[in-house]
Amino acid sequence: MESPYPTTGGTMIEVQGLTKRFGDQTAVDGLTFSLRPGAVTGFLGANGAGKTTTLRLILGLERPTSGTALVGGRRFAEVESPMREVGALLDAGAVHGSRTARDHLRCLAASNRIPDSRVEEVLGLVGLEPVGGQRVRTFSLGMRQRLGIAGALLGDPKVVIFDEPVNGLDPQGVVWIRTLTRELAQEGKTVLISSHLMGEVARTADHILVIGRGKLLADAPAEELMREFSRYRVLVDGDNLGLLAARLRELGADVEFGLLGKLEAVGLTSSEIFKVAMAEGIVLSELTPQESSLEEVFMDLTKESVGFGAAKGDR
Numbered sequence: 001m002e003s004p005y006p007t008t009g010g011t012m013i014e015v016q017g018l019t020k021r022f023g024d025q026t027a028v029d030g031l032t033f034s035l036r037p038g039a040v041t042g043f044l045g046a047n048g049a050g051k052t053t054t055l056r057l058i059l060g061l062e063r064p065t066s067g068t069a070l071v072g073g074r075r076f077a078e079v080e081s082p083m084r085e086v087g088a089l090l091d092a093g094a095v096h097g098s099r100t101a102r103d104h105l106r107c108l109a110a111s112n113r114i115p116d117s118r119v120e121e122v123l124g125l126v127g128l129e130p131v132g133g134q135r136v137r138t139f140s141l142g143m144r145q146r147l148g149i150a151g152a153l154l155g156d157p158k159v160v161i162f163d164e165p166v167n168g169l170d171p172q173g174v175v176w177i178r179t180l181t182r183e184l185a186q187e188g189k190t191v192l193i194s195s196h197l198m199g200e201v202a203r204t205a206d207h208i209l210v211i212g213r214g215k216l217l218a219d220a221p222a223e224e225l226m227r228e229f230s231r232y233r234v235l236v237d238g239d240n241l242g243l244l245a246a247r248l249r250e251l252g253a254d255v256e257f258g259l260l261g262k263l264e265a266v267g268l269t270s271s272e273i274f275k276v277a278m279a280e281g282i283v284l285s286e287l288t289p290q291e292s293s294l295e296e297v298f299m300d301l302t303k304e305s306v307g308f309g310a311a312k313g314d315r
């Protein structure tokens with residue numbers, strides 16, 4: 001499949017036909033996508049959709065059943081200075097609790113031939129400088145997330161991969177992550193953040209990948225995705241709504257009465273609805289177009305494919 005991105009410059013992630021089966025379960029199912037430098041890509045999917053497995057495959061922590069995941073044209077295992085190529089935050093809980101934050105980062109730096117001076121830089125970058133001397137076991141989940149991010153940024157990598165980075169962060173931390181990821185992209189890095197929260201990713205990402213049951217459901221600029229899936233819903237109030245509903249249905253609209261007794265029509269624009277009302281002599285007191293929310297777009301895309309907790313009729 002042809003990549004939607006220009007292939008000039010920078011390190012990119014190229015995933016081709018990537019598949020991972022665990023026993024008879026297919027966690028990742030024929031994924032093909034590529035990531036653009038200088039942009040934040042949101043990797044969206046419900047719990048169990050296969051996001052973490054995909055990231056682990058990219059990072060060489062799992063072997064694909066078939067297909068490839070390349071970092072700068074190579075498998076991650078063949079990359080010479082991994083921490084300078086890719087910085088990843090996967091499992092913030094995985095840090096040795098008896099070490100101090102500073103020591104943890106120093107060990108990482110030493111084993112990757114990264115100068116010690118970078119440790120203070122990244123501690124500052126994530127706001128952990130004042131607690132750098134504390135043992136990690138005393139850290140809250142949010143502080144561990146920050147430490148994980150500090151570790152990911154240690155090698156000033158070209159690619160940054162954060163798995164559910166806002167988990168455990170307070171509202172200030174969430175805003176901080178948003179700003180940080182935007183800044184990293186502005187520096188020209190390739191940024192991938194996974195989330196099961198559409199709203200969160202859509203606020204940050206330039207581009208969105210959506211997966212469900214391991215399959216790619218969407219790969220599009222965030223704005224385009226919204227436009228494509230935003231089905232206009234129009235709220236209508238006035239006299240003789242029963243007649244109006246019947247006429248709109250004849251024209252193919254999906255019409256329901258909402259909780260407040262107003263009509264909710266999908267499939268016709270507000271000006272089309274206005275003309276129908278005029279023709280029938282119906283006086284309208286309200287005619288409000290409403291774009292679908294980001295959450296609705298996400299639900300639309302994933303409802304056929306959620307991993308569990310699915311509604312009746314799910315395969």
Ligand SMILES: Nc1ncnc2c1ncn2[C@@H]1O[C@H](COP(=O)(O)OP(=O)(O)OP(=O)(O)O)[C@@H](O)[C@H]1O
Pocket residue numbers: 022025026027045046047048049050051052053054196307
């Ligand atoms: N090592 C493993 N052995 C068996 N099954 C696994 C393994 N790792 C993942 N799976 C299964 O693969 C599917 C995808 O899991 P994955 O963790 O990649 O999803 P996810 O989208 O990251 O979800 P979450 O947000 O809940 O982590 C799940 O059904 C999961 O149970």
